[in-house]
């Protein structure tokens with residue numbers, strides 16, 4: 001056992017770091033530093049830069065644009081990405097629907113979608129959850145009825161994040177209401193311009209209309225936009241949910257927030273001394289670092305296993321990553337809010353959305369509260385922490 | 400020992416509960432936020448008519464003559480309804496300064512008007528760098544003949560945007576953080592040299608940053624003695640924390656109730672999610688935190704008028720620590736147990752979570768008060784053992 005990186009891995013880290021340092025547009029970096037929301041165009045711009053380098057979807061099969069990196073290199077890539085304040089490539093495209101198309105798509109689907117997913121010429125959103133189906137996703141009711149070479153879709157999706165930016169949606173719909181609930185589900189790709197599909201924006205606690213409700217009224221979807229077989233959608237979705245959980249820990253993001261919190265706390269005075277010298281604050285920050293260190297090693301252990309096992313089985317440790325990772329992400333935003341203190345009280349939505357440079361108080365403090373509010377979602381989406389506890393208690397502990 | 404409310408207190412509680420029940424549904428509240436001030440002038444007048452705006456003031460000044468228990472009753476109800484009107488700014492803070500430190504003439508001139516709903520006030524004390532240090536005042540107050548001249552900037556003045564009058568702290572002498580040398584001044588919000596930049600706050604209330612440039616104040620508009628305002632500010636902050644603790648409890652109880660109701664009605668996996676033991680236990684922990692916070696709000700009501708300065712200060716530190724911790728726990732769990740629906744502003748519970756987050760920050764966060772309490776030697780007196 002040797003937890004250190006090999007010289008080749010270290011050299012790889014240097015290469016990646018250098019690329020991010022020189023390629024990330026300054027305005028995007030600035031927004032990230034300030035905790036502001038990125039515009040659609042920012043994400044597109046950055047993903048195209050990555051794509052040009054061949055790094056938009058490192059873990060896809062090489063034939064579709066992947067890099068062929070092993071899990072350790074991918075881990076390093078993500079950590080450096082986050083440390084560099086660079087945005088993630090669009091997760092819906094790259095981590096969620098992309099791998100499903102790679103694995104189960106038809107040749108036509110691959111040819112049409114994959115290059116556009118990489119270059120973000122097409123933006124996907126995720127239409128899984130419904131008003132009555134969240135944790136119990138398999139109970140979903142949105143109905144699709146086959147009519148000739150189309151499915152006619154009726155129903156409602158909820159929490160369609162970034163649906164207003166999206167060109168396409170990957171959705172789970174019910175095609176066989178009589179089968180066992182996991183059995184009658186089909187996976188469809190739906191063009192957002194299809195008549196009968198309407199969105200209603202939903203404002204989240206940060207004030208941003210981040211997500212949507214989607215209504216389907218006789219939405220006609222060509223059968224050619226089905227992934228795989230009818231009624232097998234659940235299997236494809238499960239494959240995809242596994243992908244969602246693998247990249248959740250975000251140690252790099254937490255690390256840069258710890259560093260930011262320490263630096264910013266040096267600018268805040270408490271009892272005539274910088275907050276960064278306040279014993280309680282320092283200890284809280286140090287405790288987060290201790291937990292982060294442990295999480296980083298666990299993450300590397302999972303990654304090492306992924307590298308060595310062909311046909312890697314989802315490790316229940318991925319749930320550890322999700323539980324601890326979400327808690328630590330929340331903790332880092334919580335301590336930033338504590339550092340901001342009263343400067344976080346004014347609501348400055350335009351600044352959060354980067355629609356103005358005008359700011360009341362220190363700029364970094366202006367986004368502290370909304371980012372803390374939004375961070376509460378991290379332990380809810382992608383399988384809530386309670387569901388993760390259920391998974392571990394069943395799969396690991398056999399309870 | 401008696402935990403029961405008096406007949407009068409019960410009536411006060413009933414009248415405020417009834418009014419808010421009628422007029423403060425979540426939907427109605429939303430329409431008030433859209434008014435020019437971000438709250439309802441019409442309701443403000445109703446509060447006045449019901450005598451709510453004079454609750455802590457002596458009957459000599461047309462007041463209800465209530466004490467901390469009456470404040471607790473009101474603020475708990477306001478917290479449960481997420482009231483937007485500037486009661487805290489006008490009655491607790493501004494009115495509190497006048498009540499604690501005003502001369503007879505000042506009380507006569509101001510308190511009845513507050514009670515009648517004809518005067519809005521704000522406490523312009525905090526500054527960009529002061530954070531939670533009540534003595535940290537850089538705004539200057541310089542003598543000009545018998546008058547005073549104020550220069551400086553006050554930040555995040557709660558409801559400073561709509562106030563008719565401000566009470567402004569200014570440094571007369573000493574260094575930035577000295578307790579000695581601070582004065583409190585009554586300033587007309589429209590006086591020459593006062594500029595205000597109003598804005599909404601996270602919790603849908605309003606605040607303002609206020610610049611004072613050569614603002615003239617007559618000698619008679621000083622509150623308390625020259626340079627001796629710090630103890631007044633401290634007392635007002637303690638009353639503020641007492642009021643906030645009750646407001647926080649009102650909010651926590653609502654978060655608990657809304658969450659429990661949701662656990663009973665939301666179904667996943669074919670059963671109410673309230674049938675999952677993990678969530679049952681979490682709801683019980685929310686109840687434990689809320690009940691403990693309620694006890695501390697009562698402790699605050701008991702201690703806020705305590706004569707011994709040190710005992711009073713420690714008690715209020717302890718209250719704020721508990722309210723901060725329990726409010727954070729109840730708030731976070733109320734969101735978590737709701738799942739996605741807790742994350743949208745379209746639904747009520749998130750608004751309580753946001754307000755309780757702001758309450759934790761106001762007048763000193765948990766760490767601030769914990770450190771103060773620890774420095775002061777804790778709550779349990781050394782001679783307590785037999």
Ligand SMILES: Cc1cc2nc3c(=O)[nH]c(=O)nc-3n(C[C@H](O)[C@H](O)[C@H](O)COP(=O)(O)OP(=O)(O)OC[C@H]3O[C@@H](n4cnc5c(N)ncnc54)[C@H](O)[C@@H]3O)c2cc1C
Nearest residue numbers: 126128129134135159161382384386675735736737738739
């Ligand atoms: C900001 C945000 C963005 C999102 N974006 C998308 C998106 O783009 N596309 C999409 O399809 N979905 C999206 N979601 C939906 C997300 O996946 C769901 O919120 C999540 O699956 C939880 O479902 P729910 O909200 O219905 O909560 P519920 O499932 O109703 O859960 C409520 C509570 O019950 C608990 N619970 C449920 N079942 C159990 C159990 N068996 N044991 C113990 N506790 C349990 C949960 O942990 C939670 O605390 C988003 C959600 C949020 C908050």
